[in-house]
Amino acid sequence: MAQRIPITLHVNGHPQALSVEPRTTLLEVLREQLDLTGAKRACDRGECGACTVLVDGQPMFACHVLAVQVREREVTTVEGLARRADFQPLLEAFVAHDAGQCGYCLPGFAVAAYALLRRLPRPDAWQIRWELVGHICRCNAYEKLVAAVQDAGRRLHPEPEDP
Amino acid sequence: MPLHVVGTAVPRLGLAEKVTGAARYTADLKRPGMLYARLLRSPHAHARIVHLDASEALRLPGVHAVLTYRDVPQERIDADLPVLDAVVRFVGDEVAAVAAESEALAEEALRHIRVDYEVLPAVFDAEAALKPAAPAVHPAGNLVGGQWLVVERGNVAQGFAEAARVFEGTFHTQAHAPVGMETRAALAEWQGERLTVWKTSRAVHAMDRPILARVLGLPLEHVRVICPNMGGGFGNKDESRVAVLAALLARRTGRPVRLEYTRAEEFVAGRSRQAAAMHLRIGVRADGAPVAIDMQATMNAGAYVATGMRVTRRVGQGALYLYTCPHARFRGATVYTNRPPGGSFRGLGAPLGHFALEVLIDQIAVALGLDPLEYRLRFHVTAAGQPGQRTTPPHELLPDEPVEGGVPFSSNALRECLLAGAERIGWWQRRQPNGTATGPLRRGLGMAMGLYKGGVGREAEAEVRITPAGRVRVAIGNVDVGQGSATVLAQIAAEALGVPVDHLDMVLADTELTPPAHITAGSSVTLSSGTAVKLAAEEARRHLLEYAAARLRVPQVRLEQGRLLGDGETGLDWRSVVADLPGDLVGTARVTAGSRTHLINAFAAHFAEVEVDVESGRIRVLRYVAAHDSGRIVHPRMAENQVSGGVLQFLSIALREELYLDPRTGVTLNPSFLEHKGTSIVDFPPIEVLFPAPPDPLAPYGAKALGEPPVVPVFATIANAVANATGVWLHQVPFTPQRVLQALRAQGKIPA
Structure with a gap:
C-alpha cells in the first residue's frame, strides 16, 4: 500500500480533512471520498472536460490535478455552484434550450460556462465555442449548448435593449 | 381534437438534475x-x-x-x-x-x-478470414452462422437482363466507435x-x-x-x-x-460497428429508372458478433427499398476476425448501405445527364411501396425490414423532404454542374436520401397508475439512453390522459418496478412503447372519468388539461376528486407495434454545401440541411436537437474518425478522444433542421421513428457534395485529406 498523506481541502466552502495517496487525483477524491459525483470521469486524462471544477474560481480538469496540489485551495464543484443564486439563470437557460441529451458532459459544460460568464458577461456565439472547445458532447448537442450559454449571459447581465 | 402536450416543448425530464450533478449514473x-x-x-x-x-x-x-x-x-x-x-x-x-x-x-x-x-495465428481482414486456410477465430468457422444472408425481391438476374445500362461500384466504411461520454x-x-x-x-x-x-x-x-x-447509448x-x-x-x-x-x-x-466492404450493381432502363439493384456486403465483425447480424441486415435496407424497383437483392456475410469485437451503432448498417447506394445513384444521374435531385424526385419509392406481390400472410404483421413488394407505406413524405431541403439550400439556383469549379478552393452542393423503419414488430407494455395522492405513475421498462424517450412517452401519456406532464412520475428501466420491455434500439420506443403507453393511459382515463362522474353525480365528465369538465362542472382539478380513492386506478396495455396493412418507415433528405481544398485535401462543411419525415414531431426542440446531434456526430465519422489497428499485432493505436477525434463545438456550422411531413395515420399521435434516421444519409450527402465540387466521388469513409488527394490524383483532377 502506498503512503497516505493527511490533507485539508476546501470544497464548496467546507474544509475537508482527508487522507490521500500522492497519486490520487482531485477527481477521485471528489467522487469516491466525498461522493460529489457531478464531476464525471469520462476520459481521466484531460481530453473531454466532463470533470471540470473551479479551483480558486478557475475552471480545471479535476482528473488532471492531484489532490495534494490543491491543499488549502478553494475547490468548487457543480454541486456547490448549484446552490448559488447566480448559477440559476444558467441552469434555467440549459433547460429552456434543451442543452444536452444524455447529460453526462453537462456538469462540466455548466461549470466552464459559469466561469466564462464571469469573465465575459455577454459572449457571442463564437467566443462561447472557442472558450468551451475543450468540452466534448458525444450527443453533439452543441448548438443548444451555445444558445443556452448565450442566453444565460443575457439573463445574468441584461441590457436595456433586451426584450 | 387539438393536442395540448404532444407537439409542445416541455422541459426534458431530468435535464436540470443532470446539469447540477444531482442525477446519478x-x-x-x-x-x-x-x-x-x-x-x-x-x-x-x-x-x-x-x-x-x-x-x-x-x-x-x-x-x-x-x-x-x-x-x-x-x-x-x-x-x-x-x-x-x-x-x-x-x-x-x-x-x-x-x-x-x-x-x-x-x-x-x-x-x-x-x-x-x-x-x-491471427487474421484481421474479413476477406482473408473467409479463405479456407485462415485461422479459425471460433471453432465453427469465420463465417458467422455458416452462411450468407440473402434476401431478394423479384429476380435480379432478370432485372439486369432488362437493363439498358448497368453501373457498379465498390465502397468501404471503417469501424465506428460509438464511445458515449x-x-x-x-x-x-x-x-x-x-x-x-x-x-x-x-x-x-x-x-x-x-x-x-x-x-x-x-x-x-x-x-x-x-x-x-x-x-449515451447510440445503439451500443x-x-x-x-x-x-x-x-x-x-x-x-x-x-x-x-x-x-x-x-x-x-x-x-466496447463494441464498434463493424467495418464494411460493399459491392453494388444497379441496372437502369433507358429513362434511368432502376430495374435491378444488387448489393453485396462483407462485414468485419471482429472477435465476437454481439448484435452485429442486425447491423449486416440493415446494410441492405436502402438498396432494397429506397427506389421503386421490381428486382432487388441483398447478400451479406458477417465474418469473424481478430479485430476488436463489432456491434451496433446508431443506424445499424443503414448509414453504410445508404452511402454506397446514394453515391452510386448520384453517379448514375450525372452519367445520364440528369440532375441528381431530379433523378431522386422521379424514382424514389412512393407511398405505394414497391412493385410485386406481398408474401407476408394477410393476417400477420408486416415485418420490420421488408423485402416484398405490394405493400404501401402508412405515410411517405420523401418528396416533401426533397423539396423542402432543396428550397432551403438553394439547390436550383446555386448548384453548378459536377466538377466545373476551379481554383484551389472548390465549392459544391450535394444531397442524399434515406429511409429507416423503427419500432415495428416490437412488443411493448405500459402501466399507468392514478394514485389517491393525485399523481400519475407511468411505468415502462425501456431505458432512456439519453435520447429523451422518457419525456416523449410522458407527453404521450399526458396527452392521452388529459393532464399536464408535470402531474406524471415516470418510472423506467428497473426490472422490479416496470413491466417487461424490449431493447431501446432501432429507433423503436416512440412507436412501440408510445403505442402501449397511449392505450394504457386511455384505459386509466376511462376509469378516472367513471369514478369522477359517479362521485360528482353527473352522467358524464371529460378531462382536459387536468380539468374535469361536464354538465354543471366547470374546471374542477382532477386531483381534488381522487383523494378518497380506495386504491389506484390502473390502465395497462401490451401491444406488438406494427401494421398488417402498411409499412411504417421514417424518411429523410439531406443537403450539404462543402468546400474542398484541392491542395491540402481538406473538406469544410459550409452548410447542412436535414429534412425529415418522422410524422408528427412530439417535441420540436428535442427533435431538432436529435437531428442536429446525429448529423454532427456522423460528420466527423465521415471526415476523420477511425480506429487504427496495427496490422502486425492487432493493437488499437488511438483509443482516446485526443487521437480519435469526434466532433467538437467548433467544427461544423449549425445544422438546419426541417420537418415538412404530416402526421402518420397509424403511429401514436402520428409520430414515427427519429433516433437513428438523422445519421443515415450523412456519408453520401458529403461524398456527393465533394463530387459536385471536384468531379470525384469518394468511395471510402472517412474522407480524410489523404484519401481526397489520392482520389483527385487518380482521376486526373490535380497533378499526380
Missing part, C-alpha cells in the same frame, strides 16, 4: 463495503492461455478476488461469448477480473497475475441468493436480466437490473461481460463490486 453509485474491479486484458490478438497464476496478486493486502476462465460458469453470455475463456481473440480480450479495496489496488493486482500464452459500468450487490445490478444498459428486461439469471443459474425473479441514467453498450463479471466478483467476495471501463477500454473492448 451507474459509476456514480456506491454501496456500503463496495469493492472496485479491474480487468486484465489480452496483449495478443489470438492466443491460448497455457499457464495462469494469480496467487501473487491475491497475496496483496486489500485484493479480495481474482477470477479467471477456471472460476466462472460454463454457461455463455452470448452464443460466441464465454464468461471468460482459455482462448483470447483480440488485443484487449478479457482474461481475468480483480476485486480490491480501491481501483488503484485492483489495477496494481493485474500486474501480478502471471499468464503464459501460446500465440496463435459515460463508459460501460456495472455495480453488483447480493442479498442472499438475490442479485441487484445497476448497469449501463439499453435493455434491462430484454437482455441483462435474462442473461444474468441464465449465466448465474438464478430464477429470473431473483435478479433485479436497474439503469439509473444512461450517459449492452453486449459485454461487465455485469456478469461484477456479479461473480460480488458473489465471490460477499461485498458489492463496481466495475467501470476506462476510456481506452471503451474504445477497444
Whole structure:
C-alpha cells in the first residue's frame, strides 16, 4: 500500500480533512471520498472536460490535478455552484434550450460556462465555442449548448435593449 | 381534437438534475463495503492461455478476488461469448477480473497475475478470414452462422437482363466507435441468493436480466437490473461481460463490486460497428429508372458478433427499398476476425448501405445527364411501396425490414423532404454542374436520401397508475439512453390522459418496478412503447372519468388539461376528486407495434454545401440541411436537437474518425478522444433542421421513428457534395485529406 498523506481541502466552502495517496487525483477524491459525483470521469486524462471544477474560481480538469496540489485551495464543484443564486439563470437557460441529451458532459459544460460568464458577461456565439472547445458532447448537442450559454449571459447581465 | 402536450416543448425530464450533478449514473453509485474491479486484458490478438497464476496478486493486502476462465460458469453470455475463456481473440480480450479495496489496488493486482500464452495465428481482414486456410477465430468457422444472408425481391438476374445500362461500384466504411461520454459500468450487490445490478444498459428486461439469471443459474425473479441514467447509448453498450463479471466478483467476495471501463477500454473492448466492404450493381432502363439493384456486403465483425447480424441486415435496407424497383437483392456475410469485437451503432448498417447506394445513384444521374435531385424526385419509392406481390400472410404483421413488394407505406413524405431541403439550400439556383469549379478552393452542393423503419414488430407494455395522492405513475421498462424517450412517452401519456406532464412520475428501466420491455434500439420506443403507453393511459382515463362522474353525480365528465369538465362542472382539478380513492386506478396495455396493412418507415433528405481544398485535401462543411419525415414531431426542440446531434456526430465519422489497428499485432493505436477525434463545438456550422411531413395515420399521435434516421444519409450527402465540387466521388469513409488527394490524383483532377 502506498503512503497516505493527511490533507485539508476546501470544497464548496467546507474544509475537508482527508487522507490521500500522492497519486490520487482531485477527481477521485471528489467522487469516491466525498461522493460529489457531478464531476464525471469520462476520459481521466484531460481530453473531454466532463470533470471540470473551479479551483480558486478557475475552471480545471479535476482528473488532471492531484489532490495534494490543491491543499488549502478553494475547490468548487457543480454541486456547490448549484446552490448559488447566480448559477440559476444558467441552469434555467440549459433547460429552456434543451442543452444536452444524455447529460453526462453537462456538469462540466455548466461549470466552464459559469466561469466564462464571469469573465465575459455577454459572449457571442463564437467566443462561447472557442472558450468551451475543450468540452466534448458525444450527443453533439452543441448548438443548444451555445444558445443556452448565450442566453444565460443575457439573463445574468441584461441590457436595456433586451426584450 | 387539438393536442395540448404532444407537439409542445416541455422541459426534458431530468435535464436540470443532470446539469447540477444531482442525477446519478451507474459509476456514480456506491454501496456500503463496495469493492472496485479491474480487468486484465489480452496483449495478443489470438492466443491460448497455457499457464495462469494469480496467487501473487491475491497475496496483496486489500485484493479480495481474482477470477479467471477456471472460476466462472460454463454457461455463455452470448452464443460466441464465454464468461471468460482459455482462448483470447483480440488485443484487449478479457482474461481475468480483480476485486480490491480501491481501483488503484485492483489495477496494481493485474500486474501480478502471471499468464503464459501460446500465440496463435491471427487474421484481421474479413476477406482473408473467409479463405479456407485462415485461422479459425471460433471453432465453427469465420463465417458467422455458416452462411450468407440473402434476401431478394423479384429476380435480379432478370432485372439486369432488362437493363439498358448497368453501373457498379465498390465502397468501404471503417469501424465506428460509438464511445458515449459515460463508459460501460456495472455495480453488483447480493442479498442472499438475490442479485441487484445497476448497469449501463439499453435493455434491462430484454437482455441483462435474462442473461444474468441464465449465466448465474438464478430464477429470473431473483435478479433485479436497474439503469439509473444512461450517459449515451447510440445503439451500443449492452453486449459485454461487465455485469456478469461484477456479479461473480460480488458473489465471490460477499461485498458489492463496481466495475467501470476506462476510456481506452471503451474504445477497444466496447463494441464498434463493424467495418464494411460493399459491392453494388444497379441496372437502369433507358429513362434511368432502376430495374435491378444488387448489393453485396462483407462485414468485419471482429472477435465476437454481439448484435452485429442486425447491423449486416440493415446494410441492405436502402438498396432494397429506397427506389421503386421490381428486382432487388441483398447478400451479406458477417465474418469473424481478430479485430476488436463489432456491434451496433446508431443506424445499424443503414448509414453504410445508404452511402454506397446514394453515391452510386448520384453517379448514375450525372452519367445520364440528369440532375441528381431530379433523378431522386422521379424514382424514389412512393407511398405505394414497391412493385410485386406481398408474401407476408394477410393476417400477420408486416415485418420490420421488408423485402416484398405490394405493400404501401402508412405515410411517405420523401418528396416533401426533397423539396423542402432543396428550397432551403438553394439547390436550383446555386448548384453548378459536377466538377466545373476551379481554383484551389472548390465549392459544391450535394444531397442524399434515406429511409429507416423503427419500432415495428416490437412488443411493448405500459402501466399507468392514478394514485389517491393525485399523481400519475407511468411505468415502462425501456431505458432512456439519453435520447429523451422518457419525456416523449410522458407527453404521450399526458396527452392521452388529459393532464399536464408535470402531474406524471415516470418510472423506467428497473426490472422490479416496470413491466417487461424490449431493447431501446432501432429507433423503436416512440412507436412501440408510445403505442402501449397511449392505450394504457386511455384505459386509466376511462376509469378516472367513471369514478369522477359517479362521485360528482353527473352522467358524464371529460378531462382536459387536468380539468374535469361536464354538465354543471366547470374546471374542477382532477386531483381534488381522487383523494378518497380506495386504491389506484390502473390502465395497462401490451401491444406488438406494427401494421398488417402498411409499412411504417421514417424518411429523410439531406443537403450539404462543402468546400474542398484541392491542395491540402481538406473538406469544410459550409452548410447542412436535414429534412425529415418522422410524422408528427412530439417535441420540436428535442427533435431538432436529435437531428442536429446525429448529423454532427456522423460528420466527423465521415471526415476523420477511425480506429487504427496495427496490422502486425492487432493493437488499437488511438483509443482516446485526443487521437480519435469526434466532433467538437467548433467544427461544423449549425445544422438546419426541417420537418415538412404530416402526421402518420397509424403511429401514436402520428409520430414515427427519429433516433437513428438523422445519421443515415450523412456519408453520401458529403461524398456527393465533394463530387459536385471536384468531379470525384469518394468511395471510402472517412474522407480524410489523404484519401481526397489520392482520389483527385487518380482521376486526373490535380497533378499526380
